[in-house]
Every structure is written in C-alpha cells, then in structure tokens.
Amino acid sequence: MRLKLVAVPVLLALILAACNKKQKDQTIGEGSTPGRGASVPPSASAPPTVAPVATPTAPVKVAIDQTAQVIVYGYHRFVNQVRRPDTEITPQMFEQQMQELKNRGISVIGMQDFLAWKRGEKNIPPRCAVITFDDGWKSQYDVAWPIMKKFGYTFTMFIYTEGVRGGHFGGGEAITWEQLAEMRDAGIDIQAHTETHQDLRKPYDKVAKKKLSPPEYEQWLQNEVGRCKETLEQRLGIKVNCFAVPYGFYNQHVKDVAKSLGYEAVFTVYGQPITYRSAMDSLGRYLIEGNKPKVFADAIGMIATSSGGGAPVAEIGSSNIASKPADGETIRNPLPLISANLSAFGVIDPGTVTMRVSGLGAVPASFDPKTNTVSYQVTQKLRDKCSVIVEAKSGGKKVEAHWTFAVEGSGATTSPTPKK
Known part of the structure; x- marks a missing residue:
C-alpha cells in the first residue's frame, strides 16, 4: 500500500514533464527558429518552400526604322x-x-x-x-x-x-x-x-x-x-x-x-x-x-x-539653322528671301545642297561655303502655309532640315474657327 502511494506522485511528475516538453516543442515549431539540434515535431506544419528568384531578363530591343x-x-x-x-x-x-x-x-x-x-x-x-x-x-x-x-x-x-x-x-x-x-x-x-x-x-x-x-x-x-x-x-x-x-x-x-x-x-x-x-x-x-x-x-x-x-537621314532641328523666315513665323511679304545657316550639318559637299519649297518644288537656291548659308529669293508670290526642306551630304551621309512659316493675308491663319 505504501508503495502505491509513493508511485502516484512519481507518475504525476513524469506526466507533467512530458506535457511541458510537448508545449515547448510546439512553440518552436510555430514561429521561433529552432536552435541547433532542435527538431520540429511531426504535428507542426513544415515551413513553406521558397521558390528561387528568377533573374529578370532584359527587354528585347525593337528594331526601329528611322527612315520611316x-x-x-x-x-x-x-x-x-x-x-x-x-x-x-x-x-x-x-x-x-x-x-x-x-x-x-x-x-x-x-x-x-x-x-x-x-x-x-x-x-x-x-x-x-x-x-x-x-x-x-x-x-x-x-x-x-x-x-x-x-x-x-x-x-x-x-x-x-x-x-x-x-x-x-x-x-x-x-x-x-x-x-x-x-x-x-x-x-x-x-x-x-x-x-x-x-x-x-x-x-x-x-x-x-x-x-x-x-x-x-x-x-x-x-x-x-x-x-x-x-x-x-x-x-x-x-x-x-x-x-x-x-x-x-x-x-x-x-x-x-x-x-x-x-x-x-x-x-x-x-x-x-x-x-x-x-x-x-x-x-x-x-x-x-x-x-x-x-x-x-x-x-x-x-x-x-x-x-x-x-540610307539613314540625319535631321537637324530648325532651331539650329537660323532659318529665315523663322519656323512658325507669320510674314507679310509674299516674296521673301528664304535662307538657313547649315553649319550644324558639319562639313558639307557644296554640290549636294538642295532646297524645296511647298508649292514650288525644287528651287535654284545658292550656297555660300564660306558662311555655310543657303538662300533663295522667292519670285512667285507665296500663299498659305509654306514648308521648306533643305538637304545636303556631309561625310557621305544625307542630312536635312525643314521648317514652316505662313504668309499673312493669304487665308492661312486668319480665318477663325466657327463657333458652335
């Protein structure tokens, strides 16, 4: 009888120790990082597998037709x-x-x-x-x-x-x-x-x-x-x-x-x-x-x-050629002197310089290689909006510039948009 009474407290102590260990193991498996040698009990969820990060690939460069x-x-x-x-x-x-x-x-x-x-x-x-x-x-x-x-x-x-x-x-x-x-x-x-x-x-x-x-x-x-x-x-x-x-x-x-x-x-x-x-x-x-x-x-x-x-064409902005009349300008004289400084074109082959004017086509412009200036005195009255295209070759490559202007009183820009 005395043996039984002694055994009961011993059994209770063993059960309590086992419960404490199980609770500790569960706590580690749920969120903490196990120490060296620690194991996650089978009842705990295994940590998710992390997929390897894919190395980003460079975007494919589009072939652009610059001559369009x-x-x-x-x-x-x-x-x-x-x-x-x-x-x-x-x-x-x-x-x-x-x-x-x-x-x-x-x-x-x-x-x-x-x-x-x-x-x-x-x-x-x-x-x-x-x-x-x-x-x-x-x-x-x-x-x-x-x-x-x-x-x-x-x-x-x-x-x-x-x-x-x-x-x-x-x-x-x-x-x-x-x-x-x-x-x-x-x-x-x-x-x-x-x-x-x-x-x-x-x-x-x-x-x-x-x-x-x-x-x-x-x-x-x-x-x-x-x-x-x-x-x-x-x-x-x-x-x-x-x-x-x-x-x-x-x-x-x-x-x-x-x-x-x-x-x-x-x-x-x-x-x-x-x-x-x-x-x-x-x-x-x-x-x-x-x-x-x-x-x-x-x-x-x-x-x-x-x-x-x-063949690729290099285009020079109108702001770099000191064009006259200027790009976007409205002029009164229907017979202007059209000119541009082509220094921005580089070393120019003088024989390749051409000028085109909308409504007139290719015009007999003159080119001064000392000042790099191309000019043309208009002899037919211009009307409406005028576009000018100047082309030349520099270093064997084609270079061009273009600009536009309007003639006042020709109806190009003076008619108001009708009210609705």
Whole structure:
C-alpha cells in the first residue's frame, strides 16, 4: 500500500514533464527558429518552400526604322454643302481621300503608335498617316467616324473643352461628352486643343473681352493649356499627352508652357513630313480645306518616294539653322528671301545642297561655303502655309532640315474657327 502511494506522485511528475516538453516543442515549431539540434515535431506544419528568384531578363530591343516618314492630316467639319471651305469638306471628298491613302499604300496609324515610334519603343510601316479632327464638331461623330470605320482607320480628336455641348461655345453642332465617351470606349484617341480656342500668343481674353496684364496673361495661358488637359482627363478618365495649338499660332513661350504641363507632343498646322528626329514641340499637320484638294495630294507626294529601308537621314532641328523666315513665323511679304545657316550639318559637299519649297518644288537656291548659308529669293508670290526642306551630304551621309512659316493675308491663319 505504501508503495502505491509513493508511485502516484512519481507518475504525476513524469506526466507533467512530458506535457511541458510537448508545449515547448510546439512553440518552436510555430514561429521561433529552432536552435541547433532542435527538431520540429511531426504535428507542426513544415515551413513553406521558397521558390528561387528568377533573374529578370532584359527587354528585347525593337528594331526601329528611322527612315520611316509620317504625314499628319487635320480636318474640321463634314457637310454636304460647303460654305466655309477653310474648315469644311464634303463626306464624299473625305472618303475619296481615305481611299487614296489605301490605294497609295500609306498606312493609317494611331497617335499613340506614332509617339511610341518617336520614343524608339515601337516600329511603324515605312510610310504612314495620322488622321486628326479638330474642335469637336458633331459631324465628326455622325459623318466622319462611320467612314473611318469602313476603312478600319483610327484617328485622334483634338478637343477644346468649351466647345463641347454645354460649354461657352458648345452649340447645337457641337459634340457631346456622351459621344466622346462612346468614341473613347471604341479606342479613339482624344487630346487637347485649349479651353476656348484663342491665339495663345496674345494677352487678350476674347471671352472676357479684356486685355490681360502680364500676370493675368500667364494665369490665362496656364488655364487654356493646362485646365483643358485636366478637364478631358477628369471627364473621360483618359491620359492626355498631345496638344494642338489653335490656328497654328505659337511661340517658344507657348511651347515651354505646354511642356511644363506634361504634354509629350505639340502640333501645329504647318504641314511637313515628320521623321524620326523631328522636334516634338512643333509637329506640322496638313490642314485640309474643302477648296484646296491639292494640299492632300502634295502631302502624299512628299513621302510617296519613300519606301523605307533606305540610307539613314540625319535631321537637324530648325532651331539650329537660323532659318529665315523663322519656323512658325507669320510674314507679310509674299516674296521673301528664304535662307538657313547649315553649319550644324558639319562639313558639307557644296554640290549636294538642295532646297524645296511647298508649292514650288525644287528651287535654284545658292550656297555660300564660306558662311555655310543657303538662300533663295522667292519670285512667285507665296500663299498659305509654306514648308521648306533643305538637304545636303556631309561625310557621305544625307542630312536635312525643314521648317514652316505662313504668309499673312493669304487665308492661312486668319480665318477663325466657327463657333458652335
């Protein structure tokens, strides 16, 4: 009997020691790091297996065709009876032009594909066109869009926000926000064209009908260029990275403001073929008018001889050649002396210097190797918007520069966009 009484406490002590050990082992298995020699009990979950980290591979570099060329067309309103040919065109003529692009083998690409090519991120066909519609006319939705669908073409809408239905200029012929949202959902690119469609160089607010002081002008300019972008992004939930200046009027300050507000590209109405190295702050568009079908044909002719894969062309920015008239300038004299300093081209072969002027073709320009200046005195009155292309060979390689200007009083930039 005494033996049994002694054995009971001993058994209780052994059971208690076993429980304490089991609890300790469980605690180690649940979260702590076991010490050397410690083992995880079978009842505890095994630690998850960590997969080896894959070494990131470098992205495949896209082979970019730097000899490709792009023309950008700009349209406004589509009507059966043209009353304002500076901003109107018939649906029949528009459809014929879209067919002509197809017949000539010119690929219509989207704005964002064009920008990706300019960034060196994506390749494009050798000869391309980008189609743009300005302001926000209802006929762009009702008339032009179905025609574009027929060809499978995409396009970009440059919208000035107070011209949308319900805005200060948004009358019955204006597009609506609902229509813009429908186009957005279908993949149409929508970009900025200011708030109220005014000459951004002048310190005058035509809506408020007042001359602006320097501080007022700066705030007004910020609103016109920046608030338009914000409105489009907020109302449509999109990213806006392109800006088209109204009437093609701009200066360096306007371009600087646009860049500071986050625009990647600025478009004008001074048409010219766009190359891989064209400056992004003054990309020229060919503005199509109902009574000037030759503008459309001339634009095609500017790139028709390009088949891609040719010898690389180095392009010099217009700001580096001291061109006269200057790029983007509006002049009064229809018979100007056109000149440029080609020092930035390098050592030039004088016999290879050529100059082309839109509407005139190749002109008999003279080149002075002492000053590296090429010049041509115009003998036929220039009209509308003029593009100049200067080419030469330096070190056996082709180098070119181009710029545009307008002639005042010719109708190139003086016709206001009709209010909606």
